[in-house]
Amino acid sequence: xxxxxxxxxxxxxxxxxxxxxVRAVDRLSFDLERGRTLGIVGESGSGKSVTxxxxxxxxxxxxxxxxxxxxxxxxxxxxAPEPELEKLRGNKVAMIFQDPLTxxxxxYTVGRQIAEPYMKHNGASKKEAWERTVEMLGxxxxxxxxxxxxxxxxxxxxxxxxRAMIAMALICDPDLLIADEPTTALDVTVQAQxxxxxxxxQQEFGSGIIFITHDLGVIADMADDxxxxxxxxxxxxxxxxxxxxxxxxxxxxxxxxxxxxxxSDTGARLSPIPGTPPSLxxxxxxxxxxxxxxxxxxxxxxxRCTTERPxxxxxxxxxxxxxxxxxxxxxxxxxxxxxx
Amino acid sequence: MxxxxxxxxxxxxxxxxxxxxxxxxxxxxxxxxxxxxFPIRRTIGQVQAxxxxxxxxxxxxxxxxxxxxxxxxxxxxxxxxxxxxxxxGTVAYRGRDISHASRKQLAPIRSEIQMIFQDPYSxxxxxxxxxxxxxxxxxxxxxxxxxxxxxxxxxxLEIVGLxxxxxxxxxxEFSGGQRxxxxxxxxxxxxxxLIVADEPVSALDVSIQAQVVNLLQQxxxxxxxxxxxxxxxLAIVRHFSQRVAVxxxxxxxxxxxxxxxxxxxxxxxxxxxLSAVPEVNLTDxxxxxxxxxxxxxxVPSPxxxxxxxxxxxxxxxxxxxCAAEExxxxxxxGNHEGHLTACHFPxxxxxxxxxxxxxxxxxxxxxxEAASDEGQGQP
Numbered sequence: 086x087x088x089x090x091x092x093x094x095x096x097x098x099x100x101x102x103x104x105x106x107v108r109a110v111d112r113l114s115f116d117l118e119r120g121r122t123l124g125i126v127g128e129s130g131s132g133k134s135v136t137x138x139x140x141x142x143x144x145x146x147x148x149x150x151x152x153x154x155x156x157x158x159x160x161x162x163x164x165a166p167e168p169e170l171e172k173l174r175g176n177k178v179a180m181i182f183q184d185p186l187t188x189x190x191x192x193y194t195v196g197r198q199i200a201e202p203y204m205k206h207n208g209a210s211k212k213e214a215w216e217r218t219v220e221m222l223g224x225x226x227x228x229x230x231x232x233x234x235x236x237x238x239x240x241x242x243x244x245x246x247x248r249a250m251i252a253m254a255l256i257c258d259p260d261l262l263i264a265d266e267p268t269t270a271l272d273v274t275v276q277a278q279x280x281x282x283x284x285x286x287q288q289e290f291g292s293g294i295i296f297i298t299h300d301l302g303v304i305a306d307m308a309d310d311x312x313x314x315x316x317x318x319x320x321x322x323x324x325x326x327x328x329x330x331x332x333x334x335x336x337x338x339x340x341x342x343x344x345x346x347x348x349s350d351t352g353a354r355l356s357p358i359p360g361t362p363p364s365l366x367x368x369x370x371x372x373x374x375x376x377x378x379x380x381x382x383x384x385x386x387x388x389r390c391t392t393e394r395p396x397x398x399x400x401x402x403x404x405x406x407x408x409x410x411x412x413x414x415x416x417x418x419x420x421x422x423x424x425x
Numbered sequence: 426m427x428x429x430x431x432x433x434x435x436x437x438x439x440x441x442x443x444x445x446x447x448x449x450x451x452x453x454x455x456x457x458x459x460x461x462x463f464p465i466r467r468t469i470g471q472v473q474a475x476x477x478x479x480x481x482x483x484x485x486x487x488x489x490x491x492x493x494x495x496x497x498x499x500x501x502x503x504x505x506x507x508x509x510x511x512x513x514g515t516v517a518y519r520g521r522d523i524s525h526a527s528r529k530q531l532a533p534i535r536s537e538i539q540m541i542f543q544d545p546y547s548x549x550x551x552x553x554x555x556x557x558x559x560x561x562x563x564x565x566x567x568x569x570x571x572x573x574x575x576x577x578x579x580x581x582l583e584i585v586g587l588x589x590x591x592x593x594x595x596x597x598e599f600s601g602g603q604r605x606x607x608x609x610x611x612x613x614x615x616x617x618x619l620i621v622a623d624e625p626v627s628a629l630d631v632s633i634q635a636q637v638v639n640l641l642q643q644x645x646x647x648x649x650x651x652x653x654x655x656x657x658x659l660a661i662v663r664h665f666s667q668r669v670a671v672x673x674x675x676x677x678x679x680x681x682x683x684x685x686x687x688x689x690x691x692x693x694x695x696x697x698x699l700s701a702v703p704e705v706n707l708t709d710x711x712x713x714x715x716x717x718x719x720x721x722x723x724v725p726s727p728x729x730x731x732x733x734x735x736x737x738x739x740x741x742x743x744x745x746x747c748a749a750e751e752x753x754x755x756x757x758x759g760n761h762e763g764h765l766t767a768c769h770f771p772x773x774x775x776x777x778x779x780x781x782x783x784x785x786x787x788x789x790x791x792x793x794e795a796a797s798d799e800g801q802g803q804p
Contacts, residue, residue: 128630128631128632129630228722242723242724243494243723244723245723272493272494272657273493273657273659273698273701273702273703274493274697274698274701274720275493275723276701276703277700277701277703277717277719277720278719278720280703281717281719299630299631300631300703301631301705302702302703302704302705303703305703305704305705306703329705339632340631340632341705342635343631343632343634343635344631344634344635344660345635345638345660345661345663345664346660346704346705347659347660347663347687347699347702347704349660349664351663351664351683354639354642355635355638355639355664356635357632357633357634357635357636357639358632358635359636361600361602361603361633362630362632
């Protein structure tokens with residue numbers, strides 16, 4: 086196995102706030118291979134966005150403490166000086182944000198914004214960059230790209246703006262593309278267009294993608310591997326097939342059970358996860374999911390869930406004190422029947 | 426199989442579905458003027474947000490309204506609650522036309538039609554305590570329940586699953602899901618007959634969504650309140666509503682019973698919408714069997730919608746007739762009773778996959794061709 090494109094080891098990120106220290110990311114490790122897509126699923130406040138802002142060095146160093154390693158192609162990013170990071174951003178690492186209207190500047194034409202990173206990183210002339218921009222806009226499916234490149238963002242629809250963002254992200258042929266909820270603000274039919282486009286472009290460019298979302302359906306469609314995050318750490322990981330077909334962590338079960346499906350029994354009630362996500366100012370002791378977990382009573386050794394943090398191994402793993410046998414039987418006998 | 430589909434639906438219908446027509450909307454239209462020009466600003470166009478829709482909500486029933494952003498579903502909700510005055514058409518509540526009723530005439534009806542809003546952060550006044558927020562409607566309508574308003578508010582808090590002791594807290598002390606519960610309690614304060622819920626769960630996290638949906642369902646079953654449930658999430662609408670209408674660009678293009686719409690859709694747009702919902706495939710086969718219809722382009726502008734059928738610019742079955750003639754919303758042969766479709770060339774009533782993907786996006790088709798030519802493409 087070659088060295089992974091991105092390797093995150095024991096990442097801790099905490100913010101100083103007026104109320105205390107928020108431990109947004111805690112003991113997180115993962116790898117991403119070239120050409121593969123890692124889906125990160127989690128609810129708001131689970132640390133999925135913070136992790137990726139830290140990769141790009143977009144956190145505010147005044148209030149943020151970052152510990153651990155982030156290796157991109159063997160280069161350490163947590164301690165890299167700002168000029169080094171600037172060379173990477175938009176070049177080797179690119180990002181697509183959730184809301185394309187706020188991510189694009191309203192004062193410049195779409196074409197100029199897309200051309201800018203290409204000129205900066207490749208030293209291309211204005212004319213070359215413009216040609217490349219028009220080519221990219223055509224690739225992402227904007228009709229009449231030569232004309233539309235001269236338009237301002239407000240003249241684009243939501244779906245087209247997101248296509249423009251993708252063109253901007255891919256113009257320098259990045260090795261790593263981070264997509265932070267790229268389709269959450271879009272309608273379902275447009276979302277389907279954008280997901281198809283991202284998949285097709287990945288085939289062409291061979292980038293590694295980190296795809297952040299809260300929608301398990303979108304993840305099932307996009308990702309090769311999945312990492313489920315809860316309260317700042319990963320609770321389960323594996324290939325998409327493993328995590329969605331035979332999930333092992335009570336939180337993943339809860340997520341799957343709480344979503345109605347197009348083919349589920351309409352008479353049945355939904356089974357939500359009780360309670361609310363914990364505050365990261367003062368996270369629960371032991372397993373962070375234990376206050377909302379229905380299965381802690383079945384763990385051998387009373388009180389283990391409240392005192393001992395379950396570890397998460399690499400590869401296929403889930404951070405839970407239940408034994409592998411228990412996880413398998415509970416899923417097959419109790420969770421799967423409810424999924425219809 | 427068929428019985429399985431029917432039985433839970435009947436159970437969930439609650440009391441009195443076949444009863445009275447609570448709300449009847451006919452030809453409802455709302456056009457917003459577009460101003461422009463210099464030096465004299467004049468009306469240069471009309472945004473046809475809602476354009477002649479008909480719908481009926483029965484007592485105790487939940488009616489779902491789905492569609493993408495800009496299709497006019499929220500405007501419809503606001504017209505029905507009379508937060509806006511319609512340009513044309515009538516909204517009849519219990520047989521009484523309220524579409525142009527004055528404030529005074531509306532006052533007794535306002536208490537019977539309540540609304541739950543999408544964003545629980547902006548729909549609650551941050552300077553008021555929970556008690557003030559929930560008792561607000563009672564104060565405005567001069568209602569003094571037995572035992573006083575405070576007692577009633579505490580009851581309501583208990584109904585929506587909040588601690589009655591939180592009476593004196595402020596909204597910022599609650600999480601998103603809890604705030605939405607406060608919104609539900611406020612809507613219930615006047616014992617309404619109809620609640621218009623405009624995207625009540627779309628701002629909430631997945632695990633919290635289910636809690637609020639269950640609460641709304643419980644409220645509906647226990648109190649027999651009719652719901653107009655507006656949402657863009659097709660799975661949640663299917664879970665919550667017995668009848669569903671699909672909107673596109675200001676018109677209802679298909680309406681019918683839940684099972685009929687979701688398992689036997691006829692309008693191409695309904696097919697496209699259903700096929701676009703990303704879902705976790707939990708079956709053990711490799712392919713889910715659902716093919717995806719990729720619609721080209723975006724929804725046209727409601728200022729100058731296409732002639733004839735409004736969906737024709739993105740439809741793969743469109744012919745000359747579609748541009749010339751607007752299809753009426755009628756029962757097409759093969760449809761169940763009450764299932765109406767506005768289409769000249771309806772699809773087969775099935776959600777099974779066809780032979781191959783329908784690709785309507787020329788750019789995507791070109792990309793796929795290029796990819797298959799070059800094999801795997803460059804690394």
